[in-house]
Amino acid sequence: MDFSNNILETIGNTPLVKLNKIVAEIDALVLAKVETFNPGNSVKDRMAVKMVEDAEADGRLKPGGTIIEGTSGNTGMGLALVAIIKGYKLICVISDKQSKEKMDILRAVGAKVVVCPTNVEPTDPRSYYSVSKRLAEETPNSWYVNQYDNLSNTLAHYEQTGPEIWKQTDGKITHFVVGVGTGGTISGVGKYLKEKNPNIKIWGIDTYGSVFKKYHETGIFDENEIYSYITEGIGEDILPKNVDFSLIDGFTKVTDKDAAVYTRKIALEEAIFVGNSAGACIKGLLQLKEHFKPDDVVVVLFHDSGSRYVGKMFNDDWMRERGFLDENITKAEDVIKDHIDKELIVVRTEELVSHAIERMRKYKISQIPVVDINGFVGSVDETDLFRSYVADKNVAEKPIKEVMGKPFPMVKPGTPIEEVSKLFTKENDAVLVDLENGNYHIITKYDIIGAIK
Structure with a gap:
């Protein structure tokens, strides 16, 4: 009979x-190395398996212990499988930009x-790096994985992923392209492949808001390059x-929008349902196309499954809110079509200023x-009301007609x-749309900005 003794063997x-x-x-x-086929x-x-087994071997992780790790979700899932099979407890520290699906799966x-x-x-005590370290210090019989600096991460890909790719391409691979986060995949695979053939080019995919590309090119860690971004799993x-x-020959950066758009394209054009970093990799690959020749064999690695992004990149509303959907907006009705069913909030001339303020707070409008x-x-x-309040602290009890401006x-x-x-x-700051039959809708500056591609 052909079977595995447990899920880790698959x-x-x-x-x-x-x-x-x-x-x-x-x-x-x-060629795409489709890692979503892992359990x-x-x-x-x-x-995840390699880091746990190495920690067991040298005594850092003891029987019945608690594994603690800061993760974007995928490492946490791998550690969860290992923890279940080997009998450990697991605490995953995750940033709030990660998809709800990832959090729900980890809890499951x-x-x-x-x-x-x-x-x-x-270094902020609230960051998921700091919280992970603090929990490891406070939790008895615990082990902090630290996938970023734990070199078993790289070793796993040197021992497994690199050899698989070399064998599957019959040694004909000329380029390896992959998104870079912790660095384990690109470093492990890159080391193995360059040992086999030093001429193989290793390209990293980075995102805007990350330090990798500039540091690789200049040796400068530029904190001005650091800012919040949407793309998950890389940078x-x-x-x-x-x-x-x-080991890395170069980096190319991909925007949040391009990463999201190409994540959807992979599913629609190749029938491969993979995650956000895969979209970034494909767009990065296209940005690097002048580096490839007809006889080249280019391998790009797809990190994870699209099932972890159904509420984000695969959700039209989420994409539209961020201006990531290329919709043809030419008329006033195009701007409001997605919220045309919402009631127009108004205030009457004899109502008090306090009523308008309350409505603005309740409906989050300006x-x-x-x-x-x-x-x-x-x-x-809100600007008019603020100015009126500065001039007269009792303005809240005055009728709207005394502070109102011209009609939109x-x-x-x-x-x-x-x-x-x-x-x-x-x-x-706004324009009204006459929908006829006594119905009206409002367009704000925010709506116009959101329509700009």
């Missing part, structure tokens, strides 16, 4: 799949999940020990049209977006 030997339509403009053979649905299963496999803010310095605001820059029995007669916005301009649904945009001035 890790590795993932398929290499030829990419076709999505890389049509690349004049080379492009935890990501490449991180490989190094028995991990305790601690969520930390993304937009803080690595860092630190220099992990697992990133061996001497502008409100003012009406009386004859229709629209004025408008108020009115347009028809078919008004060209260029004409609508011209109606926005320093004195005017």
Whole structure:
């Protein structure tokens, strides 16, 4: 009989799949190493097992202990599988930018999940690096994995992923392209492949808001390059020990929008349902196309499954909110079509300023049209109300008509977006759309900005 003794024995030997339509403009053979076939649905299963087994071997992890790790989700899943099979407890510290699906999956496999803010310095006590270290110090019989600096991470890919790729390409691989986060995959695979053939080029995919590309090119750790970004699984605001820059021939950076758009394209054009970093890799690959020749064999690694991003990159509303959907917006009605069913919030001339303020807070809006029995007669916005309050602390109990400004301009649904945009001035922050039959909707500056691609 042919069977595995437990789920950990099924890790590795993932398929290499030829990419076709999505890389049509690349004049080379492009193959994807699809790591979603691992039992935890990501490449991180490989190094999770290796790091645990190495820690067991040298006594850092003892029977019945607690594994603690800061993770973007995938390493946590790999560690969860190992913890279940080997009888350990697991605490995963995760940043709040990670998808809800990743957090739910970790809880489903028995991990305790601690969520930390993304937009803080690595040394901030609230960061997931700091919280992971603190929990490891406070928890008896615990082991802090530290995948960023734990060199068993790199070793797992040197021993497994690299040899698999070399064997699957019959040694014909000329380029390896992969997103870089902890650095274990690119360093482990890169080391193995360059030992086999020093001419193989190793390319890293980075994201805007990360330090890797500039550091590789200049040796400068530029903190000005660090800012919050959406793309998951790649890029860092630190220099992990697992990133061996001497093995990397170059980096290319990919925007959040391109990473998200190409994540969806892979599913639609290649029928491969993979995650956010895969989209970044494909866009990066296209940015590097002048480096590839017809006889080249280019291997790109897809880290994880698209199932962890169904509420993000695979959700139209999420994409639209961030301006990542390339929709054709030419008229006023195009701007409001996704929220046209929402009620227009108004305030009457005889209502108090306090009523307008309460409505702004409740509905999270900044502008409100003012009406009386004859229709629209004025408008108020938060700037006007703030100025009025500074001038008169009792303004909250005054009627709206005493502080209101001019009515918002009115347009028809078919008004060209260029004409609508011209109606926005320093004195005017909104435009009303006459939907007829007594129905109206509002377009704000925020809506116009959101429509800009």
